[in-house]
Amino acid sequence: MISLSSQLPCDIKRIFQLGPPNLITPHPFSSGTVPIQMAGKVISSGIRYNTLPESYVRPVTDRPNLSLVSDCNDVPVIDFGIDDRRLISQQIGDACRRFGFFQVINHGVPDEIVEKMQEIGREFFQLPVEEKMKLYSEDPSKTMRLSTSFNVQKEQVHNWRDYLRLHCYPLDQYTPEWPSNPSSFKEYVGNYCREVRELGMRVLEFISESLGLEKEVIKNILGDQGQHMAINHYPVCPEPELTYGLPGHTDPNALTILLQDALVSGLQVLKDGQWLAVRPHPNAFVINIGDQLEAVSNGEYKSVWHRAVVNSDKPRMSIASFLCPCNDSIISAPQELTEKDGSKPVFKKFTYAEYYKKFWSRNLDQKDHCLEFFKN
Numbered sequence: 001m002i003s004l005s006s007q008l009p010c011d012i013k014r015i016f017q018l019g020p021p022n023l024i025t026p027h028p029f030s031s032g033t034v035p036i037q038m039a040g041k042v043i044s045s046g047i048r049y050n051t052l053p054e055s056y057v058r059p060v061t062d063r064p065n066l067s068l069v070s071d072c073n074d075v076p077v078i079d080f081g082i083d084d085r086r087l088i089s090q091q092i093g094d095a096c097r098r099f100g101f102f103q104v105i106n107h108g109v110p111d112e113i114v115e116k117m118q119e120i121g122r123e124f125f126q127l128p129v130e131e132k133m134k135l136y137s138e139d140p141s142k143t144m145r146l147s148t149s150f151n152v153q154k155e156q157v158h159n160w161r162d163y164l165r166l167h168c169y170p171l172d173q174y175t176p177e178w179p180s181n182p183s184s185f186k187e188y189v190g191n192y193c194r195e196v197r198e199l200g201m202r203v204l205e206f207i208s209e210s211l212g213l214e215k216e217v218i219k220n221i222l223g224d225q226g227q228h229m230a231i232n233h234y235p236v237c238p239e240p241e242l243t244y245g246l247p248g249h250t251d252p253n254a255l256t257i258l259l260q261d262a263l264v265s266g267l268q269v270l271k272d273g274q275w276l277a278v279r280p281h282p283n284a285f286v287i288n289i290g291d292q293l294e295a296v297s298n299g300e301y302k303s304v305w306h307r308a309v310v311n312s313d314k315p316r317m318s319i320a321s322f323l324c325p326c327n328d329s330i331i332s333a334p335q336e337l338t339e340k341d342g343s344k345p346v347f348k349k350f351t352y353a354e355y356y357k358k359f360w361s362r363n364l365d366q367k368d369h370c371l372e373f374f375k376n
């Protein structure tokens with residue numbers, strides 16, 4: 001076996017002395033043409049670690065305690081293929097009140113489109129690190145970027161995740177800036193985005209009805225919604241007990257449509273103070289209520305706390321599509337809800353732009369929840 005240090009350009013050796021001292025194999029494609037300071041920023045660089053770098057290690061009081069997590073056996077699985085709108089919206093209402101999330105099957109997004117999306121996501125993260133690093137940025141205001149962890153500029157401890165974040169609506173506006181490598185990326189991802197948006201709109205109509213509102217009411221409040229995507233890649237982690245892929249959080253947008261890795265689990269949700277694992281369900285999407293729907297429902301539906309944990313066996317990919325209110329939409333619950341049974345408006349009126357700015361100015365696992373700042 002050749003010793004590692006004899007294989008690496010001296011630049012790399014120097015940086016590794018400062019940074020992770022514990023890698024075992026360099027990436028076969030790493031020719032060293034990207035400054036290693038850059039390549040070392042993502043964890044999908046092909047480097048395998050045998051211990052977790054210090055900057056990812058959580059304090060003892062903030063670790064996933066994986067052995068205490070049980071499976072969530074009663075995750076609502078809602079069949080969109082049935083012909084009974086009232087039943088679907090009733091099931092959605094129950095799920096939103098009890099869990100803040102649910103899964104949908106027979107959702108109408110063709111299998112082939114989903115498979116191609118997954119295939120191209122994997123291909124992207126398998127590209128040489130030099131190629132990926134052309135897209136790297138830590139600036140949350142960029143509409144297309146490869147990044148890592150969550151908010152590297154704000155956080156104290158990093159998360160074991162790389163992600164490609166794209167704006168997806170209107171497609172014509174954003175596809176030109178998307179990656180053109182792999183060559184089918186724009187086509188496959190564009191097709192997926194269109195389908196997922198349609199599904200999201202149907203879900204919002206059901207949610208509206210489940211709250212006793214006309215089906216268009218919530219969509220109208222949210223305005224011409226933006227759509228973002230995060231292709232999350234969680235590489236194999238040497239010490240999954242010490243870190244997160246993503247720590248517990250709620251999503252700041254309105255609705256999230258998550259495509260889990262079919263084979264590798266990692267999503268957990270908080271229910272009654274317990275973290276529960278949501279195993280991937282074949283051909284299902286996971287739907288999360290985000291902060292904006294909590295506000296629009298006057299707190300009747302809670303945006304769900306969830307997190308992603310990592311494992312030492314297999315890399316995991318998840319694809320999150322976020323529907324986000326139009327920037328200048330005024331987020332507020334309709335009167336039917338704020339005056340129901342003598343209730344009062346729980347939240348102040350705010351624009352989504354105000355909320356989003358606040359959200360990204362903070363760290364994901366800060367104690368006070370971002371919505372707290374907007375409460376009456």
Ligand code: OGA
Pocket residue numbers: 230232246251258266267306307308318319320
């Ligand atoms: C997210 C998220 C969960 C997962 O991207 O906001 O919560 O399973 N992802 O990757």
Ligand code: NI
Pocket residue numbers: 249250251306
């Ligand atoms: Ni999330």
